[in-house]
Amino acid sequence: MIGASPPKPKPIVKRRKKRRRPKAPAQNESTRVQILQSAAAAFRSHGYHGATVQRIAAALRMEKGNLYYYFRNKEEILFACHQYSLDRLIRLLDEIAGSDESPDEKIRTLIVALVHTIVDELHGTTLFTDLVALSPAHLKTIIARRDCVDRGLRRIIADGIATGAFGDRDAKLLSFAILGAVNWIPRWFKPGGPASSTAIADSFASYLIAGLRHR
Amino acid sequence: MIGASPPKPKPIVKRRKKRRRPKAPAQNESTRVQILQSAAAAFRSHGYHGATVQRIAAALRMEKGNLYYYFRNKEEILFACHQYSLDRLIRLLDEIAGSDESPDEKIRTLIVALVHTIVDELHGTTLFTDLVALSPAHLKTIIARRDCVDRGLRRIIADGIATGAFGDRDAKLLSFAILGAVNWIPRWFKPGGPASSTAIADSFASYLIAGLRHR
Numbered sequence: 001m002i003g004a005s006p007p008k009p010k011p012i013v014k015r016r017k018k019r020r021r022p023k024a025p026a027q028n029e030s031t032r033v034q035i036l037q038s039a040a041a042a043f044r045s046h047g048y049h050g051a052t053v054q055r056i057a058a059a060l061r062m063e064k065g066n067l068y069y070y071f072r073n074k075e076e077i078l079f080a081c082h083q084y085s086l087d088r089l090i091r092l093l094d095e096i097a098g099s100d101e102s103p104d105e106k107i108r109t110l111i112v113a114l115v116h117t118i119v120d121e122l123h124g125t126t127l128f129t130d131l132v133a134l135s136p137a138h139l140k141t142i143i144a145r146r147d148c149v150d151r152g153l154r155r156i157i158a159d160g161i162a163t164g165a166f167g168d169r170d171a172k173l174l175s176f177a178i179l180g181a182v183n184w185i186p187r188w189f190k191p192g193g194p195a196s197s198t199a200i201a202d203s204f205a206s207y208l209i210a211g212l213r214h215r
Numbered sequence: 216m217i218g219a220s221p222p223k224p225k226p227i228v229k230r231r232k233k234r235r236r237p238k239a240p241a242q243n244e245s246t247r248v249q250i251l252q253s254a255a256a257a258f259r260s261h262g263y264h265g266a267t268v269q270r271i272a273a274a275l276r277m278e279k280g281n282l283y284y285y286f287r288n289k290e291e292i293l294f295a296c297h298q299y300s301l302d303r304l305i306r307l308l309d310e311i312a313g314s315d316e317s318p319d320e321k322i323r324t325l326i327v328a329l330v331h332t333i334v335d336e337l338h339g340t341t342l343f344t345d346l347v348a349l350s351p352a353h354l355k356t357i358i359a360r361r362d363c364v365d366r367g368l369r370r371i372i373a374d375g376i377a378t379g380a381f382g383d384r385d386a387k388l389l390s391f392a393i394l395g396a397v398n399w400i401p402r403w404f405k406p407g408g409p410a411s412s413t414a415i416a417d418s419f420a421s422y423l424i425a426g427l428r429h430r
Contacts, residue, residue: 177399
């Protein structure tokens with residue numbers, strides 16, 4: 001068209017190069033879980049700051065670039081570790097809430113699941129730790145879901161107190177004591193050591209329930 | 216002397232500048248403890264990596280340079296926090312070992328002291344955490360002394376089992392459960408919150424001892 005302005009040249013904008021997750025040809029759920037387990041083992045041995053993505057990938061004989069199909073960075077792996085454990089526990093709490101087991105049995109089921117999640121699933125690590133390294137948005141999500149587990153346990157204890165199955169004590173403090181005992185396991189547990197996860201789960205459940213029953 | 220070689224010129228050696236602790240005119244024990252408490256509060260709020268020496272000093276309205284009269288660096292402060300808590304606990308264990316209290320009473324005394332050390336002395340932090348940040352030599356010292364506390368508690372439980380005061384269970388696993396419950400307190404304790412350290416100490420001691428008594 002006469003008089004129309006010439007087409008504008010494309011603006012030259014310097015963009016900061018951003019690491020994008022390449023489109024994965026096929027994300028494999030079991031590879032994803034393997035990465036979480038390898039990361040959890042690395043976090044356990046070297047701390048979050050000491051564990052590199054390189055190391056996590058190398059333990060799986062995987063190229064670092066390949067790992068980036070699954071996770072953008074180390075923080076995202078840490079977040080996924082938390083989500084993975086919390087998914088299982090919250091699902092279990094929902095099942096327990098709908099069941100007609102006694103408060104004793106419910107607590108036992110929950111303690112046993114907690115021990116197995118901590119010891120067997122994520123190599124004794126990260127379930128309730130390393131929160132400082134999470135981004136603010138991820139931290140908020142994890143804290144909200146952790147609180148959900150705390151409240152679930154507290155509700156079972158409160159029910160037990162209400163029905164007289166447990167002694168009349170502060171359900172909140174008791175739930176913190178139980179979660180502490182369980183969450184501390186990664187600090188002393190040695191894979192291949194004398195106590196199996198089943199023995200620990202059974203021993204902890206019996207001890208921690210016995211104290212609840214006492215009046 | 217004729218023929219004697221001339222005095223050697225002083226060799227010019229480039230030395231790496233090392234931060235030396237300046238000679239303190241008067242190291243004050245209460246200032247030292249205040250620094251540990253300020254550091255513990257900073258570690259709690261910001262994590263070990265997020266807490267700077269600047270921040271620790273600022274909270275005490277102290278010049279950073281002044282703080283270096285007491286501690287060479289942040290790692291040394293962390294080490295001193297651990298030593299401070301462990302000194303108290305190991306002294307207490309020695310006292311308990313020599314007393315003729317019952318196993319129940321001994322465990323109660325120890326749990327109450329642990330809770331107060333964790334909550335009141337070092338603002339709910341660092342007693343058993345942040346080990347990854349310690350230098351290898353300091354880590355070795357702290358682990359050996361922590362093991363000493365672990366063994367002390369385990370011995371009291373084993374004595375209780377032997378005399379029949381406690382049910383026949385694995386003393387090692389029980390001691391881990393107790394230490395876990397107590398060491399987890401910093402994760403949920405809010406200074407100024409509804410539960411005082413005395414209420415927590417009493418509640419935890421009663422609950423954790425009740426489970427031991429159960430057969």
